[in-house]
Amino acid sequence: MTEEKKDFFVSNISLSYQYTAGNATTRFLNKVAEGKLVAQKCPKCSAVYVPPRGSCPRCGVATEEELELPDTGAVESFTIVHIPIPGNPIVPPYVSAMIRLDGADISFLHLIQEIDLADIRIGMRVQAVWKDRSEWGTTLENIKWFKPTGEADVDPSVFKFKE
Amino acid sequence: MTKSSDKELLRASFKLEYPYERSPGPVIGKFFDELSNEVLVGTKNSKGEVFVPAAEFDPKDSEHLSEFVEVKNEGVVQSYTWIKKPRAHHLIQESFAFALISMEGTDSAMLHMIANCNENELEIGKRVKVVWNEEKTQTIRDIKYFEIIDD
């Protein structure tokens, strides 16, 4: 044998798709493009979902009633990311947090900035920092990050999912 | 079922890639090594049947296969499908055929491509031979395609 034996070869799987967001997510993102955060409410258990997925996964029913929520909320949980993630332009260390908007029953992941890393804590009140209106599109990236409001912390017991 | 109109329908194109590194193991690895030397090898079971490309196990009774035999670079078309207009992903972008080809002296067929011919020259039973890729990658693509052997 003339060539050195190769132990591995790289498989060449590459597929192209046209992803669709889903009806509920589409409605949500179209509102985000107008600077509004519109949640959906379960007709059975009244849980409020943002971002909405069109269903209440606890009750297995469609969520249709929509309600606009403020862009303020509290930190339900967080992590400080120290490791650069390939393809992610944000320079570590930075805070990724689960943010519970006021009036919502679930939280979603976003960034927290304009904060000393040592100060981040569960229950901290935060508010969205939006990009300039001219840059808005159908994406949650319209919100650059959340920043502390300086209000008193909320009691973490409010994060308990309503029965 | 679909409530949103096309106007507000959000679509995003994206590419999904899985650049996994695969380990071919001792049998398939040996087959690929030999391909890069422009040699075709198969594996032989205890009944003397030969599988090309080299099989790790007899697909009929799962017998573990480890005896290698070299075979000729010529075979017979067992079935084919002519692709007049190649589609995305196809490696040959001119009319070509996918084919199942039994290499001479073997008892199984190999999936590969046949090119450099017209559709009317191709039929089941036709004899074909390997055309090697100049650049070797120690993969099944070291065979560029097969072409018809002129009688």
Added chain:
Amino acid sequence: MKDIYILAYAQNPIVADAKAANEVELIMPVVHQVFKQTGFTQNDIGFTCSGSCDYLQGAAFAFVEGLSAIQTNPPIKESHVEMDAAWALYESILKIQMGDAETALIYGFGKSSPGDLPFVSTLQTDPYYMSPLWPDKTSLAALQAQLLMNKGVLTKKDMYEALTQSISNAKNNSNALVTAMPSEDDYLSADYLSSPLSAFDCAPISDGASAMIIGTEEAATKLGLQKIKISSVHHSIESSNFGARDLSTSESIIGLGKKINLKSFKPDFVELHTQFTYEIPFIRGLLDLGNVDINLSGGPLAGNVMMAAGLDSIGKSFELLKNNDFHSGLAHASSGPCLQQNMLVHLEKIND
């Protein structure tokens, strides 16, 4: 062995492009329909099992998201197969046989429109010897069709008849996708995608979802509906090394015909999970089905929701038995290139 009955079945209208609708929005309507048919809620379901493939729409773990379509509070016994939901039905049957459930909810969904299905299917093939060559689903079926034509097992005319019969029968299914019927001239003169198959020979790219509820005899009796029993079910798979298979026959299908003892009963109809025209005359011959009606629902040639179409052939058989003067039906599900994997299900109407 416990007797197991199909209690309900529902299918979404099959569409070529479900557009925005995501997995939850596809699944929820059919799950609600089978609940309505039985009067059940999720609390009456002992086991839930789904079939889907995330590669179809390119969304990793879409099957987990799909769970948001059903009630999971309190937590439920659940499983998923990366296969057609016919195999989710099979797992559910085993679960009931084990005594772990009295009833089961099965659903399958597929959204093929966002991707390039014939090449998504390439990923089912051997990653060393086959998929690097990018053989598409149509070309692999064409290799088998060519061989069968060459051996005189079937002709293009047989394939045309299978197509026209399927499209004509699709009138029986208000959820079917295809209704246009090509003339014989149009069919025979159509350009081949992969010879000898043209676009007419291939099931249409489809989006949709289906659901089914099964249960024990006790559950069926309690419902008081017409009883449709799963009398027998078997499945088998052949080697993924299809170069080592004899593609002019199918050991899997012939073997299943024997296992299900097809000699001992004569089905009033057969629903086949056939994604290409040639497969209909081919399987008719393999199982020696004579002139029995095949795919009265139109079958996959009139709408082929990946990962649901196999369950549909069983569900449509259930509906045919329920709504007609039929007593016995045979349903088939399949998977993999060149009918690599198959399932046969014998369904019977039981009159108390």
